[in-house]
Amino acid sequence: MEKSIENDKIINDLLPQKFGKAGKIWVGTLIAICLIGLFAYIRQLRYGLVVTSMRDYVSWGIYISNFVFFVAISLVGSLITAIFRLAGVKWGAPLTRIAEIIAVAAIIFASIIIIVDMGSPERFYFLFIYGRIQSPIIWDVIVIGTYFFISILLLYYPLLPDIKILLRFKERSGKRLYKFYNFIGSFWKGTPEQFKLSEKAINILCISIIPVAFTIHTVTSWLFATTYRPGWDSTNFGAYFIAGAFLVGAGSVIVAMYIFRRAYNLEKYITEDHFDKMGRVLVLLALLYTYFNVNEFLTPFFKMKKSEEGYLNDLFTGHFSIVFWFAIFIGIILPIIILLFKGGRKPLPVFIVGIMVVVGAWFKRYLIVTPTLLHPFMPMHDVPENFHSYFPSWEEWAITLGSLAGTMLIITLLARIFPIIPIEETLSEHHESTIKNENA
Amino acid sequence: MLNKLSIALLAFCLALLCITSSAQAVEKNDLNITVNYFLTNNKVPYLMVKVTTKINGKFTNVSGIGLKLFLDKDSTGTFIGKAFSNEKGEAFANIPPSVKSEWATSQKHTFLAVFDGDKKYEASKAELTISKAKVLIEAGSDKTVTATVFELKDTAWVPAKGVEVVLAVKRMGADLTINETPTFTTDSTGKVSGDFKRDSIPGDAKGNIVLVAKITDNDQYGNLRVEKVVNWGAKFVAVSNFDKRTLFATRTKAPVWLMLVATSIIIAVWGILIFLVVNILKIKKMGNNTL
Numbered sequence: 001m002e003k004s005i006e007n008d009k010i011i012n013d014l015l016p017q018k019f020g021k022a023g024k025i026w027v028g029t030l031i032a033i034c035l036i037g038l039f040a041y042i043r044q045l046r047y048g049l050v051v052t053s054m055r056d057y058v059s060w061g062i063y064i065s066n067f068v069f070f071v072a073i074s075l076v077g078s079l080i081t082a083i084f085r086l087a088g089v090k091w092g093a094p095l096t097r098i099a100e101i102i103a104v105a106a107i108i109f110a111s112i113i114i115i116v117d118m119g120s121p122e123r124f125y126f127l128f129i130y131g132r133i134q135s136p137i138i139w140d141v142i143v144i145g146t147y148f149f150i151s152i153l154l155l156y157y158p159l160l161p162d163i164k165i166l167l168r169f170k171e172r173s174g175k176r177l178y179k180f181y182n183f184i185g186s187f188w189k190g191t192p193e194q195f196k197l198s199e200k201a202i203n204i205l206c207i208s209i210i211p212v213a214f215t216i217h218t219v220t221s222w223l224f225a226t227t228y229r230p231g232w233d234s235t236n237f238g239a240y241f242i243a244g245a246f247l248v249g250a251g252s253v254i255v256a257m258y259i260f261r262r263a264y265n266l267e268k269y270i271t272e273d274h275f276d277k278m279g280r281v282l283v284l285l286a287l288l289y290t291y292f293n294v295n296e297f298l299t300p301f302f303k304m305k306k307s308e309e310g311y312l313n314d315l316f317t318g319h320f321s322i323v324f325w326f327a328i329f330i331g332i333i334l335p336i337i338i339l340l341f342k343g344g345r346k347p348l349p350v351f352i353v354g355i356m357v358v359v360g361a362w363f364k365r366y367l368i369v370t371p372t373l374l375h376p377f378m379p380m381h382d383v384p385e386n387f388h389s390y391f392p393s394w395e396e397w398a399i400t401l402g403s404l405a406g407t408m409l410i411i412t413l414l415a416r417i418f419p420i421i422p423i424e425e426t427l428s429e430h431h432e433s434t435i436k437n438e439n440a
Numbered sequence: 441m442l443n444k445l446s447i448a449l450l451a452f453c454l455a456l457l458c459i460t461s462s463a464q465a466v467e468k469n470d471l472n473i474t475v476n477y478f479l480t481n482n483k484v485p486y487l488m489v490k491v492t493t494k495i496n497g498k499f500t501n502v503s504g505i506g507l508k509l510f511l512d513k514d515s516t517g518t519f520i521g522k523a524f525s526n527e528k529g530e531a532f533a534n535i536p537p538s539v540k541s542e543w544a545t546s547q548k549h550t551f552l553a554v555f556d557g558d559k560k561y562e563a564s565k566a567e568l569t570i571s572k573a574k575v576l577i578e579a580g581s582d583k584t585v586t587a588t589v590f591e592l593k594d595t596a597w598v599p600a601k602g603v604e605v606v607l608a609v610k611r612m613g614a615d616l617t618i619n620e621t622p623t624f625t626t627d628s629t630g631k632v633s634g635d636f637k638r639d640s641i642p643g644d645a646k647g648n649i650v651l652v653a654k655i656t657d658n659d660q661y662g663n664l665r666v667e668k669v670v671n672w673g674a675k676f677v678a679v680s681n682f683d684k685r686t687l688f689a690t691r692t693k694a695p696v697w698l699m700l701v702a703t704s705i706i707i708a709v710w711g712i713l714i715f716l717v718v719n720i721l722k723i724k725k726m727g728n729n730t731l
Contacts, residue, residue, distance in 0.1 A: 132690065132691040133691065133694045133698060134694050134695070134698060142706065146709055146710070146713070153713070153717075157720075160723070187723065187724040187725075187727030187728055188723070188727055189726075191727075192725060193726055197719055197722060198723060201716050201719045201720075204715075204716060204717065208709065208712050214708060348457045
């Protein structure tokens, strides 16, 4: 009887909750930002890419920076779900759904933003009709599609037992959601055979998502590294991108877990211990990323090749230096220092560090794309003055912010539809720990 | 009132004086003009006049300078032509048929280049005196290259002794000497000879290369050059990647290895994904049967 009450309490705590006043304002704000972005995109469709500040030299601007950022964030699905699971990290279980939701939302907008960058959207269709398998861009299209599909499956399989629970609460879910749950998971009866097949599938997914995740970001890095330009001509790029992606992904999970914990009162399930452990993970990833940054910048700085001098000086002391050192210190170094202290791994400081990491990472992607394009190997001659610099137009900002808002909107809506913490898994763990305590 | 008017008038006069004096302060630059004589393959000789000026202590090429060129003396009958310097400061002119009779009168001639001056540059002139000479080139069956230099004495061509000659092979960017010796000096018979040591040098499709014998910047004869085609080079077999399977070819011409690798990976990964989708259908079937 007591056990049943405890289970009901857990289920009640973890069932998706309707938006309160703050939730509605949040969703309304995100929709408004998305609509402004949509308006800017309509202007771009109507007048062409000329409404952006991208010109002959900076032909990849804030859109591609944003694309790389989204691809980076999406990697967290493979880190928290697959790597933690295969490594036997039990404490990460409540964070898996958050990670998968972030991964799905980010990969959706990574695909959308690349179509935005193409200008005319029909060019995306041409990519399939005329695309060449020799081109890293096609590899990226293939691998993003694959990763999206795997992420959906990895979100879906562990959801099945929870759907069965959700179907028990028809009145709380509402008619439409109940229909939806019924459609996607009414067949789940929780039989041992079903569990066996599901477990097997999840294990296969966890194993296969890791190489695909590594490929998606390595191939994204190759879009740059296979191009002979200052700053991109690097053999370090694949590993450098993956290290950075894990860091920003972990940072985004920390931010999301803090917000969900506060918004849905999940203190019992996402504990201070989770923040402490995620803080430690973040330190490890930040140190790894620092190592790759040193590799990426120290050796070119030491050689200071004439062709790369302008680019490097622009980063270290020139036009982009404030953004560069902000991304390094606020996005990497300061988080390491804060998280090394036990007090720094409390929920609020870790949340703030998570924001620092995510914001720093966004600017880092901007620095990967733009400064290189402003320093071609051949000097710029006889070009209009505005070709020499790049600052995004309001349309670019609106579309970029719209895509970021869109990602957060998808995360918010998925958290409204599905339990943000796996209910069935929590119940099982609770049951196991109770038995252990009784035996002890 | 009168006092104020006087001050204003004085100020106006001073300003005018300043403007005039500054206008007068603009000085014209001097031009450096040098005349060079060229004869290639013993055909029509031509002149190249180089025009430079000194700016901040450095010689700088001057373009757009109109130069009048004369043979021996500044007169209408000996007018070679007018040439303008290009962006490298070089002006070119062939020796025209109109001065043929003057050209034939002597074995030694002086070329005059005259610039009349303009708003920026002072008038300037330069001259160059050369003796008529010619070079002949022969290629021996034992791959020796022989060049003979002759100069015109009265009406006869006689061998020129002590002239430095370069024996070389014509290449894309410059001439490559036929062996390690940079220059040869003619003997009393006006001859120089050298062994051809560039055996593996690429030629055209038939293995043809161009041998060169040249005299460069000689005070007496100017610049003379003669060329001869020989079949001493390696045959160049053009390798075209057009329409072949390469990384930079069209989509239908992707390398086979790449297509195999890419397709294998895609089939392997999507095979797993299809298996997992089928797995869902299996789970669904199980659930429906449990009813």
